[in-house]
Amino acid sequence: MPSLPTLSGLPGLAVLRAMGRDRSLLAGLAAMRKHLGNAFQIILPGFKPIVLVGPENNRHILHTHRQDFLWRTESDPVSRLLRNGLLVADGELHDCLRNVMEPTLLRGPVHGHIPAFWSCTASITESWTEDGVVDMLVEMRKAALLILMETVFAVDFRPEMERLWLPVIRSVEYIAPGAWLLWPGMPRPGYKKDIAALDEYLFRIIRERRVSYAETGELGDDLLSVLVGHQENGEGMDDDLIRDQLMTMVVAGHDTSTALLAWALYLLGCHPDALSQAQAEARSVLTNDPPTPEQLRELTYLDTVLKETLRLYPPLPVGNRRAAHDTEVGGYPVPQDNRVMFPIYLTHRDPALWDDPESFCPARFDRSQGASAPPAFAYIPFGGGSRNCVGATFAQVEAKAVLGKVLRDFDLELLPGKVHPHMATTLEPRPGVKMRVRKRSETKDS
Ligand code: HEM
Secondary structure (H helix, E strand, O other): OOOOOOOOHHHHHHHHHHHHHHOOHHHHHHHHHHHHOOEEEOOEOOEOOEEEOOHHHHHHHHHHOHHHEEOOOOOOHHHHHHOOOHHHOOHHHHHHHHHHHHHHHOHHHHHHOHHHHHHHHHHHHOOOOOOEEEEHHHHHHHHHHHHHHHHHOOOOOHHHHHHHHHHHHHHHHHOOOOHHHOOOOOOOHHHHHHHHHHHHHHHHHHHHHHHHHHHHOOOOOOHHHHHHHOEEOOEEOOHHHHHHHHHHHHHHHHHHHHHHHHHHHHHHHHOHHHHHHHHHHHHHHOOOOOOOHHHHHHOHHHHHHHHHHHHHOOOOOEEEEEEOOOEEEOOEEEOOOOEEEEEHHHHHOOOOOOOOOOOOOHHHHOHHHOOOOOOOOOOOOOOOHHHOOOOHHHHHHHHHHHHHHHHHHEEEEEOOOOOEEEEOOOEEEEOOOEEEEEEOHHHOOO
16 A cells, blocks of 8 residues: 655745745645645654545545544543543544534524524624724624523623633633644643633533522523433433533634634625625614524525635634544555544635635625535535534524624724734634724614
8 A cells, every 4th residue: 555645855845935924834734735635644753644635535534434533532632621522522422412412503492592692792792982993803702702601501601701711712722733732741731720710610500500400490401401401311411521511612612603703704804895795785684683593594695705704714624533443545544543634724725626716705605696516525614424513503693693793783894914814723813803893873872
């Protein structure tokens, strides 16, 4: 069996140059892919991932041969933070957790959350001063965090926002790619205090829900209540296992949405015609009241903007797995335990799959204009197969409601300044998305 291509000599310098120029690891991966093709291996001390790009490789990893790949790597910070959370669980535990949690995130329950998506957005935008400048990366994080807590956990996070802002950000930062990839066991004491503060809060809301259940005998249909009330063979879930699911939701359920919302506003800010069209649509369809699901469905242009944003800047730009045993992909050997990466970002920008892949073109998703669906596994912002994003419906309805409200109520202007995609835990627009916001007179006092 041939061995995987690796980088050496002059192409290696070209990759370093690309990374330096764009200040992005993704630029390095793109340069490697250009020189080495859709399957290659990175060889660094202690870090030798196999990188697989394109729909066929995605299908292999996520669908047809998914049993050959595991999620969890015990020494990764993500496993240490999320412990037995759905995202990092494999096998039977994964499937059991998914069966319990998924029903709370299906279309019906998500539609019930639309008024909360709307009111949480309002409580963030009402602090925007007339003609003020806000950083949408920060503002959208506040909105996404409030929304997640209010809908998925049924708690009011407003009183805690200031105190827990840093603990949440630091917990998310803890799992961002970094030097630990090269030195898996490296000590990282600087995060302990903040993770403990977030843990303390999560254990508190679990306790409070148990007490209220004991007192009233009633539980809501939010995820926290479902976990507290879940019984299997006469046994409930313990606090630790519930904490792991809550921590998973805090990380996976708000940081990704933050990135999508901030990038969408950035792209609209860069494309004034698209911004005008999205605003005109929001203003013709939406009123002061929380929208109905049908009204959100009518935001068809915004829908194409969101899809195109997820293509250009998938919040999870690189998927990761570990080979469960010695296996092969595309005729290349993959040894047991080897890390396997599938860069969604590169597939989404592959010129063989997309016309003019680097440009922002919402029309490529406009079926009413004859756009055809991308080939299977060519467009996977929410992953694919049985481990696809359990919050995909939630995220898409949420994004339409939040952006619909912002676009309806405000005129927006992107301030000049270079923004680059930074591979933190999600793909973030750094250093931020600074926008001037002006409340529209027609919607003032509404
Ligand atoms: C724009 C927003 C979002 C994007 C782009 C996104 C993307 C993804 C992707 C690509 C995966 C698969 C990862 C893999 O295969 O390794 C995933 C899994 C997951 N996502 Fe999301 N996500 C988003 C929002 C959310 C939300 C709002 C929630 C929760 C409310 C959520 C919870 C999860 C969980 C728990 C998993 C693990 C599922 C499993 O392993 O069964 N995500 N997400």
